[in-house]
Structures are given as structure tokens and as C-alpha cells.
Amino acid sequence: MDTEMLRRLKPAAGEMRWLEIPWRTDLWAGCREAEAAGRPVFLWAMNGNPLGCV
């Protein structure tokens, strides 16, 4: 297969920084975790999953 094309199409390290944030994927569970941790919640909500196609 064309490994150079595969490399070109996949994101470079600098394009993956938004995925280094420890995103949770469930608002309900996230609020319970925040309550236990004594932290506020930050919600990134988009039409389309922000961690998928948006």
C-alpha cells in the first residue's frame, strides 16, 4: 500500500493536541465526577460529535 499517502492523510502530532485534553464523553457522568472532584464542568457541544465528525 501507499504508506506515504497514509502518513500524509493521518494527522501530524501538532494536529492532535485537541485530543490530548482528557475529554469525557458523557455529560451526566461528567457532572457526577465534577461534584466528587469539587470542580466545574466544561462542555464542548457541537452538532456532530466533537470527537468525531463535526
Add this chain to the structure above:
Amino acid sequence: MAARAAAFSDPEVAALLAAEFVPVAENCSHLQRQQDAEGDLFRLIAEQGHYGGRFQPTDTRQGMYACRPDGTLLGSCNVHGADRLLPVLRRALEGWREGAGARAGAGDGATDGRYRQEPPPGGLALRVWVRDLPRDPEADARPDDWRRRAFNLDHAWFRADEAAALVPEATAGASVAWPEALARRVARFHLIDNVRGEPPMWRDDEVREAEMRSRVREVRGGRVRLDLEGHAALGGLSRWTDDWTGRPQESARSTEARFDGEAEWDVALRRFARFDLVAVGTRVGGTQYNSRGDDPGPAPIGWAWEIADGSLPGDATPPQGFHGRYFQPA
């Protein structure tokens, strides 16, 4: 999508979110409609925020929200840049520290199953990356901004029986055509020009060709090493209504692509240990939400599939087209 690069790739934003908040990412198209405690909680948060009460030009509630665990809003916005998000985060933290913590919202924890999907047990879950490919510089009219660097991510799922159907007899040279339904699924739901947005999936009657084949290169160490190949062509007339003007729009759109890949099937575990697949082709035209009004093509585009191995936070995210009869035969 632009927020990924402009806001959430910023080191200060990332550090604040990781250290001071519980960061959550979810699909608000689902949250807005979920009839369960989580949907109620989202509606409570969103109606206090930047789009609260708005129904025109759309009823979207997308954006960024900081809140207490009970849903009390601390700040919200819908921006792309870190320079605009950071002040919202800082004000939210000030508000959080000034008030007492809050209990999480009440509810029985039951979930609206229409919007909760998990990858198929024992199946194959893949990431699907997409981006524009280089063009002739003389003919490239794209502005030198995010549109030249845009890429997107979707996910593809195969049930366990479907994944097994991609593997021929474990003999070098043996080959098998993918079941027609799977080849058409790959074409309809994954040869999508979503580089700049999230357009509708292809309809089944827009699939002109879709053929995929696996061929055994070698069998060694309990693994069947496969070469993957195929091609697909799709086309049709896309019609939609512009959200802002209310005017009807239409555009012919088409895509042709060839597939080339390699995979390894673990015979004992009956699952893929590797699945690298590339599709390269040409796309033409725009459609709703793919933001190609200034760039209708024809232009080169490419997709790359790889196993979603759980190392990224969104690896269990359903395919964008999941609600469009994804697992049903055509």
C-alpha cells in the same frame, strides 16, 4: 471543527481544562433531543447560555459551556479562537470559586437508548481521517487559512460477523469480495467530503459503483496478512435550504475513489490486529454543511482508516451516519 485547531490546541486552554475543569465533549444534536436526565441537564445548561431561547435561523445549541455540576451556568460562548475562549474560562473559574460547589443534577440515571451507541462487541471500530490533497498551485484558489489545513475525523464500525466476512480462506493468494452491503456502506457513509463540515450521507441510489476485495498475501504466526483494494463512485443532486437566507440551494455532487490497504487478521482471537486503508480520489460539488461554496472542485481528496484502539478519547464515538440505517441492508 475550526475550534479544534484554534482553541483546543492552545496550550493554555488545554492546561486550564485539564487542571481546573472536568472536560466533556458531546453531540448536542443528540443531547437536545434526548428524553432522559442527561438531556434535561443539557437543556437546563444550554437555555441559560448564548443561544438560549433561539430558534432562528436554527435551534442549534452548539458551543462551549462552563457550569456547576447541577447545571448552573458559569459562562458560555461559541467561538473558534483561544483568545476569545480563555476569558470565558477565567470568568467561569472566578464564578465557581465565589460560590459554593453544587450537587449534580437529580435523575434516575436511565438513558435514552436512541442516542447511546457502543462499538459492536467483538467487531471492528475504525477511525476515518479525511483531508484535501495537494493541488496544482496555479489552480488553487483557496485562501491561506484553516481551509487549506482542514481535516476531519469520523468512525466506521463493523459487527463481528461483518469483520470476519472480510477475511478469505487462510491460504496465500486466496481472495474474497466484500459483501455488497459492506462495500456500499463504506461508500455511502465514509466517502463523504466532510473535510470542512458534516454533510449528509450519500443515499443508496447515489452509489454508482462500490466494490471491495481482500486478498491473502501471507499466513504467518497465527495471522493472515491481507491486501485490501477497491473502488467506488457516487453521484447525485444535492438539495437543501440555506439556514440564513431560507433560499433553496442545489448542487450536483460526486466522488470517485480507489482503495488501497493492508490488514492483519488474528486467527485465534478472530479480530483484526491491524487495518490500514487509504482511499484517494476526486470530489465535486457542495452540499448542506460541507462549506464548499467557495471550493466546489473538482479537487483531490483522501481518507485514511486505522483501528480505533482506545488510545484516543473519542475512539468509541459512533459513525456520523449511524442514524441513517448504517447497519441495515440497502
